[in-house]
Amino acid sequence: MPKRVSFQHSRRPSLSRVRGAVVAAGLGTSMVLGAGAAFAVGTASSGHASLAGNSAAESVAKQAAVQAKAAKSVKGVVAEKAAVKKTAAKRLADWKTPVSNYVLSACFGNDGARWAHKHSGQDFAVPIGTKVEAAHSGTVVKAGPNGGGDGSAYGNAIVISHGNGTYSQYAHLSQINVHIGQSVKTGEKIALSGNTGNSSGPHLHFEIRTTPNYGSAINPVSFLHKEGVMV
Template identity: 45%
Template sequence: MAFGSRPAGSGKHRGSSRLSRKTAGYAGIAALATTGVVGTIAAPAFAADNGGNNHSQDNTLGAVVVADELPGDIAEQADSQQRAAEHAAAKAQAEADARQQAAEAKRLAEAKAKAEREAAERAAREEERKRLNTFVAPVDGSYVSTQYHAGGGMWSSGSHTGIDFHADEGTSVHAVGAGVVVEAGWGGAYGNNVVIKHNDGTYTQYGHMLRLNVSVGQQVTAGQQIGLSGSTGNSSGPHLHFEARTGAKYGSDINPLAYLRSHGVDL
């Protein structure tokens, strides 16, 4: 028998090879993956062609699903972090604002306290100034009975060196202003007398008094009682002899009525 090549188309039809079937299977799986069908339909084909390698293919398909979900998870995490950062920033800003408000409140309270202290100090200084510079009449509710420089033989100088205030015996006599007592006792023709040096450097004298209530070196204030009126010394009757002077001694007298008026005393 002669052997030769088999004629084309003659003999038994041969089926597709195993490699061809695998290729077709893979193509089908790819098509299914493209359309989103990745469940039980694709799994048998992998199992039939791969003979137990379907686990690898399942991992591949799972990765595709996870990859689809990953961008959403990342975005949600980013949003959460952004919200947390904004919350922290808002909290920090609120705390900073609270500290600033507390500091401003403290500053205002300190400024108010300082202003109140300064106002109180000014008021105290003003009160002290008024106390030191306030003058009053030496006898309350009285009047001048003999004027300054009135002439007559009663006075050794030939004229009156002060003014006389009408005052019954025992009437309260006051220091006309704040100062220190530089003389208190018998003054010859002036009888019981007091001389006060005032804060402005001037002096006042109070003569013919019945009794003295102060002593030399004593500080007195305006309106303070220094004795009681009388008629001691060279006197024709109870009254208060009052002088204003530029010095402590006799002969430095100035107009006492003008002096009192210049210090705000209404006579």
């Protein structure tokens, strides 16, 4: 008997499987492309956010700089006012009238038979023995009778150097409590008032000079006013 030859037909994938593979491949491609697109969008968004962040940071920094400058300016004004106030207070402390509880009598520049020339200082009428104080700190350059060397008309007198070409003189004293070369401070007792020399009554004769010697006097009241001292 002739042998049967059986032919085995090769299996071909079903149409549904093929279609499924194609669809799957398509989906995979879409997913890949979608992920890439999403990444690109995310990167772009991140870049915009970064730029916006930088812009905001720069704005804040600029505002902070303006505020700091304004604060510095205000601080400078406050410091300047404080310095002026401190200087004014210091000046008030540095100069003072040479006596307290006085009455002003003969003034700078007065004429009269009592003086060979115009009056060279300001007279403070006070009782004999009134404490006389240094009007400003300095060094005693004259002290003694005969006006300390300026003439008998001054009686017992003292001259103090305050530096920068400024000197103060105290005359007609009953007692001198300092000596030449001694350093004194503002308000320190230097003498007692009197009626010595060419004097018509108890008082302190006070001068401000540009040298230690007679003839260089300036208006002492105007000088003290400039230093913040009311007379």
